[in-house]
Amino acid sequence: xxxxxxxxxxxxxxxxxxxxxxxxxxxxxxxxxxxxxxxxxxxxxxxxxxxxxxxxxxxxxxxxxxxxxxxxxxxxxxxxxxxxxxxxxxxxxxxxxxxxxxxxxxxxxxxxxxxxxxxx
Amino acid sequence: xxxxxxxxxxxxxxxxxxxxxxxxxxxxxxxxxxxxxxxxxxxxxxxxxxxxxxxxxxxxxxxxxxxxxxxxxxxxxxxxxxxxxxxxxxxxxxxxxxxxxxxxxxxxxxxxxxx
Numbered sequence: 001x002x003x004x005x006x007x008x009x010x011x012x013x014x015x016x017x018x019x020x021x022x023x024x025x026x027x028x029x030x031x032x033x034x035x036x037x038x039x040x041x042x043x044x045x046x047x048x049x050x051x052x053x054x055x056x057x058x059x060x061x062x063x064x065x066x067x068x069x070x071x072x073x074x075x076x077x078x079x080x081x082x083x084x085x086x087x088x089x090x091x092x093x094x095x096x097x098x099x100x101x102x103x104x105x106x107x108x109x110x111x112x113x114x115x116x117x118x119x120x
Numbered sequence: 121x122x123x124x125x126x127x128x129x130x131x132x133x134x135x136x137x138x139x140x141x142x143x144x145x146x147x148x149x150x151x152x153x154x155x156x157x158x159x160x161x162x163x164x165x166x167x168x169x170x171x172x173x174x175x176x177x178x179x180x181x182x183x184x185x186x187x188x189x190x191x192x193x194x195x196x197x198x199x200x201x202x203x204x205x206x207x208x209x210x211x212x213x214x215x216x217x218x219x220x221x222x223x224x225x226x227x228x229x230x231x232x233x234x235x
Contacts, residue, residue, distance in 0.1 A: 034221070034222045038163075042227070043211065043227045043228050044165075044211070044225045045225075046223075049222060091163050093163070093165065095165075095221075095222075095223070096221075097220065097221025108221075109167075109215070109223065113164050114163040114164060116163065
């Protein structure tokens with residue numbers, strides 16, 4: 001079945017540096033991918049919608065200059081946290097709906113494994 | 121506005137018993153899908169069950185069933201014969217035809233199964 005792979009699973013970076021997280025669709029082309037952030041003991045919150053070949057759409061309150069999203073191919077979206085600070089420490093997870101599927105039809109929205117980011 | 125409400129922050133259940141996790145939703149889109157995901161401590165999101173707004177019958181997947189009451193806008197998850205491995209966070213989520221497939225999540229319920 002369709003699979004979404006996310007890398008890295010864990011990353012520790014120093015404050016002020018940038019870190020890149022990759023989200024790949026392995027056996028389908030994902031024209032759209034979504035990036036979520038989950039703080040400890042909280043729910044998943046949509047950060048941005050990544051669209052292949054065009055600019056990402058960011059949710060209110062998410063800084064587009066801090067969270068750079070690139071969706072240069074139909075199978076890869078990247079999230080770069082720039083000038084990371086300890087408050088950016090969180091769990092980041094991507095998802096991709098299978099194109100052409102009825103929205104929400106069964107198991108047609110696939111999640112990556114998620115990435116735990118710790119900024120020290 | 122679209123919203124998912126899970127009112128149970130935590131639930132306990134005895135092993136081998138059934139448990140119901142509550143979820144209510146709100147949307148003006150007549151076409152929507154409701155999901156339940158299990159999230160263990162590792163963080164991965166495990167798809168459990170799905171219910172479409174036009175589905176006539178309640179969804180079932182093994183030990184999981186979804187009690188869909190459209191008029192009440194509720195989509196409760198029922199787990200039968202609980203197992204110790206069922207201990208995790210459970211999230212109810214919704215997507216609509218008007219969205220591109222992004223999910224709106226509830227706050228989640230932490231289920232603890234007692235031996």
